[in-house]
Each structure stands twice: as C-alpha cells, then as structure tokens.
Amino acid sequence: MINPFDDTYFMKRALQEAETAFDKNEVPIGAVIVIKNQIIARAHNLTETLNDVTAHAEMQAFTAASDYLGGKYLRDCTLYVTLEPCQMCAGASYWTQIGKIVYGARDEHRGFKHYNTQLHPKTKVIGGILEFECSEIIKRFFIEKRNLN
Amino acid sequence: MINPFDDTYFMKRALQEAETAFDKNEVPIGAVIVIKNQIIARAHNLTETLNDVTAHAEMQAFTAASDYLGGKYLRDCTLYVTLEPCQMCAGASYWTQIGKIVYGARDEHRGFKHYNTQLHPKTKVIGGILEFECSEIIKRFFIEKRNLN
Numbered sequence: 001m002i003n004p005f006d007d008t009y010f011m012k013r014a015l016q017e018a019e020t021a022f023d024k025n026e027v028p029i030g031a032v033i034v035i036k037n038q039i040i041a042r043a044h045n046l047t048e049t050l051n052d053v054t055a056h057a058e059m060q061a062f063t064a065a066s067d068y069l070g071g072k073y074l075r076d077c078t079l080y081v082t083l084e085p086c087q088m089c090a091g092a093s094y095w096t097q098i099g100k101i102v103y104g105a106r107d108e109h110r111g112f113k114h115y116n117t118q119l120h121p122k123t124k125v126i127g128g129i130l131e132f133e134c135s136e137i138i139k140r141f142f143i144e145k146r147n148l149n
Numbered sequence: 150m151i152n153p154f155d156d157t158y159f160m161k162r163a164l165q166e167a168e169t170a171f172d173k174n175e176v177p178i179g180a181v182i183v184i185k186n187q188i189i190a191r192a193h194n195l196t197e198t199l200n201d202v203t204a205h206a207e208m209q210a211f212t213a214a215s216d217y218l219g220g221k222y223l224r225d226c227t228l229y230v231t232l233e234p235c236q237m238c239a240g241a242s243y244w245t246q247i248g249k250i251v252y253g254a255r256d257e258h259r260g261f262k263h264y265n266t267q268l269h270p271k272t273k274v275i276g277g278i279l280e281f282e283c284s285e286i287i288k289r290f291f292i293e294k295r296n297l298n
Contacts, residue, residue, distance in 0.1 A: 052212050053221050053244035063201050072202050087240030087266055094236065095202035117236055118264050 005037040007080070007102050011130045014080040014104070017044040017057065018137050024049060028137045031057035031081040033065040033074065033098075040077070041065040057081060058089035062096050074098040075122070082134040084111035084127060091117055100124045104134025154186040156229070156251050160279045163229040163253070166193040166206065167286050173198060177286045180206035180230040182214040182223065182247075189226070190214040206230060207238035211245050223247040224271065231283040233260035233276060240266055249273045253283025 010032055017030025021044035033041040043060035047053055058081050066072055078100040085093065085103065090112030093101060097120045106127060108114060119125065159181055166179025170193035182190040192209035196202055207230050215221055227249040228234075234242065234252065239261030242250060246269045255276060257263060268274065 047221065051219065051221055052215050054208055054211055054241045059203055062203055066201050070200065072196065072200055087243065088237050089240070091236030091238070091240050091266070092203045115267050116265065117240070 007126065007129045010034050010039070010078070010080045011082070011102065011104055011134070013039060013042070014057075014082050015130065015133055015137070017042055018082045018134070021045045021057070022137060022141055028141050029057050029081070029083045031061040031079060033061045033077050033079050035065075035069075035074075035077045040068045054088065056086065056089050058085055059092055062092055062098075066096070072096070078102060080129075082130075083107050083138065084113065086110050087112055087115050087117045090119060093123060094118060094120045096120075098123055100126070102126045102129055104128070104130050105138065106131070106135075156275065156278045159183050159188070159227070159229040160231070160251065160253055160283070162188060162191070163206075163231050164279065164282055164286070166191055167231045167283070170194045170206070171286060171290055177290050178206050178230070178232045180210040180228060182210045182226050182228050184214075184218070184223075184226045189217045203237065205235065205238050207234055208241055211241055211247075215245070221245070227251060229278075231279075232256050232287065233262065235259050236261055236264050236266045239268060242272060243267060243269045245269075247272055249275070251275045251278055253277070253279050254287065255280070255284075 013032045014030045018028040022028035026045045029045040041061040041064035043057045046055040074096040080102045082104040084107040162181045163179045167177040171177035175194045178194040190210040190213035192206045195204040223245040229251045231253040233256040
C-alpha cells in the first residue's frame, strides 16, 4: 500500500508555509512538526515582521509543538523545514530531543552541517527532500527583491 | 575616576535574575542586555514555566532588547549572562551581531566553547566574571532539588 503521508507530503506543507512568508516579504522558509502523521505545528520565518532575528520558522515550530503536546520534549516528532537549520535552530533541536529532522535545501554557508553543530544523539537527519523547490523559492525571493530596489 | 558600571556591576544584575529563576523552581540562569550603561532587557530561564526548552534567559533577552531598540541588531550591546551560552543561544547571538558577551560560570559540557559554535566575527567574549557566585547558585539549586526528592 502506498503511504500518502511521506516526507514529500509534509515537505509540501512546509513549502506552503514558506510561500506565506514570501507573501509577507520575509525570506521564504517554512516548517511543520509532525507526530504520527499529524501536523501539530506550522510556522514560517518572521524575522522582519517581529523585528527579531531569533524568529526562525523552526524556533516558532518547536515552541508551538511543545505547547500543543504539553511537554517540553519532541522525541516522537519530525521537523520538516525547507532550509537546512542554522546553528541556533539545530542547537534548539538538541534541547527538544526531536526524533527526526527532514530539510529541503542545503544551506552551505549558514547551515548547521558547515558549523558542526551537535544534534541530540537520538535525532536522525535527512536532507534534500524537494530540494529544488525549497531552494527555488528563496532564489526567486532575492531576485524579486533585487529588481524592486 | 572609578566607573561604577563595570562588568561586575552588570553581572550582579544578571545574578538577581538568576535568583528570580531560582524562586520559580527554574534552573537559575539570568541575563541582562546593556547599551551605554543602560539595561534594556532582563530575563531568566523559564523553560519549566513555559514548558519550552528554547526559553533560555539569553533568547528572551535578545528578543526583548530588539523590541526595545526597534531594530533587529544588537551591535552596540553587551549580553551579561550568568552561565556560558549553549549552542542555541550562541547561534542566536550570531544573528544579533551583538558587540560583546560576558558570561559568569563556564559550562564545560553544554557551553558553546565545547561545541565550537561560531560567534559573529564582531562579537567579543569575556568569561569568568563573578564565576564563583554564578556557579554556586546553580549548584545550590540542584542540591536543594535532590534533597527534596
């Protein structure tokens, strides 16, 4: 039987969040957190709107998911995020003890892999799901921004 | 002339925040952010109260300081924090471009130095201000907790 709830399905939901960010003139990065095929948190980058460099999609999603579950830890959850998490977000994921991180596009300059940020030993990582789409929306954002200035 | 507003003065203010955390049954870590000798943000660890592992003193202080200044960046600010920041908080400080980080006690296992978290190239770091007091309050917290259980 085909499972309709695969990594691509949930990454598409994260991409919808990135589109929402795009429409708000935010760098378009989106995230969802999933437990047992159910989305329990949705978030997108809000650094400009909130005037807060810590308002990354992942940070908001961690807070929302903990709130939903009524527990601090996200051991049975998966984070889907359109861009490879940065040091801050990967560092936050360490504290959540999240079970799995699935990201779309690689961030070669600011991603946690470049900096060797330590994840929780129980956190699995998969990269490159809908990589083209996740990368493309960010490129499109900066091209449009450049053309407007 | 003696400057009353030295690193020890502001670390004492951060320690007061740690005491407030202690009274709330939170791991006692406190932080203040200062610009031109003025405290513009005070915060303490609230991970238990908010049920949120990202609610470290530093994260809240960054958000509050940006809100106060009306700008995302904290280039002319100094963060005083009683314990060496973790990967998440150090990673957040990178995005704030904060001018200086002053911490009290070293965190040998979870601190950013152990993990080589990359700070912003313009961020200066000083450690060991009121180290004994900052470390002592955390030890006292865990001793009391152990005796209660």
